[in-house]
Amino acid sequence: MEEIKSYLDKMFTGLPMTDKVRKAKSELLTMMTDKYRELIAEGKSENEALGTVIMEFGNLNELSDELGLTEEIRSAEEQTVVLTRADAEAYRRANHKYGLLFGIGAALFILSPIQLIVNGFLGSWDVAPILQSLIFTAGFSALLIFIAAGTGLIIYNETQKPKLRDLKKSLFRLDAEALAYVREHQAAEERRNTLLTVAAIASFIFAAIPPIAAGIFARTGAHFIDDAIGIFSVIAVLLIVAVGVGLIIFASVSNDYFKVMRKERAAYKPTRLDRKVNGIIGSIWALTTPAYLIISILTRAWAVTWIIFPLVAAVSSIIRISTGVKDPDDI
Amino acid sequence: MEIDERTQRISADSIRGYTDIIVLYLIREKPDYGYSISKRIRLTSAQKYAIKETTLYSAFTRLEKNGFIESFDGTISEGGRRTYYRITDAGRDYYRTKCREWRLTKEVVDNFIAATD
DSSP, X not given: OHHHHHHHHHHTTTSOOOHHHHHHHHHHHHHHHHHHHHHHHTTOOHHHHHHHHHHTSOOGGGGHHHHTOHHHHHXXXXXXXXXXXXXXXXXXXXXXXXXXXXXXXXXXXXXXXXXXXHHHHHHTSSOOHHHHHHHHHHHHHHHXXXXXXXXXXXXXXXXXXXXXXXXXXXXXXXXXXXXXXXHHHHHHHHHHHHHXXXXXXXHHHHTTHHHHHHHHHOOSSOHHHHHHHHHHHHHHHHHHHHHHHHHHHHHHHHHHHHHHHHSOOOOOOOOHHHHHHHHHHHHHHHHHHHHHHHHHHHXXXXXXXXXXHHHHHHHHHHHHHHHTOOOGGGO | OOEETTTXXXXXXXXXXXXXXXXXXXHSSSOEEHXXXXXXXXXXXXXXXXXXXXXXXXXXXXXXXXXSEEEXXXXXXXXXXXXXXXXXXXXHHHHHHHHHHHHHHHHHHHTTOOSOO
């Protein structure tokens, strides 16, 4: 039933809500709902019933004279992009790939210090100072390579980004087949995405196990073995967190597709405050990675400096909450 | 006349001028509401005409504006309160005129319909 309502909302997007328009919309909703109910009672599936109702809806142009909105309806029709099944499918595939690459890119960031940590451990052996600095340099190079790869991946991904974001800002509706396609995938994929998110969050909790275990077992007295256990536990934590973050990102991007396709959504028009706040938050984020690298290189406190990312995330949430400006991607 | 070869259904364009007759015929004995009228059109036409919601609603508003029908609130359904439509005296006159007009049209056009086809 909600589907019929949101279909009508989309059809009426951009029309001035005069009394006549409101009445037409509510009467059409009643007729369509009655028809839907009866088709279901006849044993049709929800998809079939919805398809029939939408197919037999007709064309708003027919009402233009009665509603006194000839101009408005024509211009709304012109602005509205109608997505076919092929469009819906292309968006879904592109979005899937986008989520995957974004997740991998983020995981690379998290995994970037691994080689440095391992090499730090190797360098602490009793070796010549020249070899020590060589080992450290190699580890540091690996870190930069990971960060570069992650950044490159995410930037490449942004340029390939499906036009979902553009779609959010335009008037569009799905034709009957496209709607059926989206519905067909929604339930299963949303369930999968929830599972992935839950699994990722659970893994964060389990990420505490390796350091705890290391604390218990790293008491052999042999420095080498104790250190090795410690290093392995840190690497295990990084791996778990990297996979978890990757999964959460993928799941949330994947859900975004259904949010955009299914939500009734008026064209997004940012106010001046919206633009200002989004600009400020955007610049803070743009400065974060360079700041992270500079601070880390200067202080060498890699174990602590990553805190800057959750910190910036928290600050930007606080800014959004206190100003009431939402992230355009979440609208 | 355009007929969809596959479904043997009449196209919306060819019947457009007669939506008024159809609606008035169906409410001439007792008032009825949108979906019920749409369903009766399909049944009465032996499934050959499935009227679109927008076509039907535009007929309602047009007929009401001309004073041929009146609307009033009726039963509540899941989608909201159903609007019922009742024929007026002017509507009955208009219906009779349209029927005469159709008989004449049919008579004239019939003269040009070849027996073999």
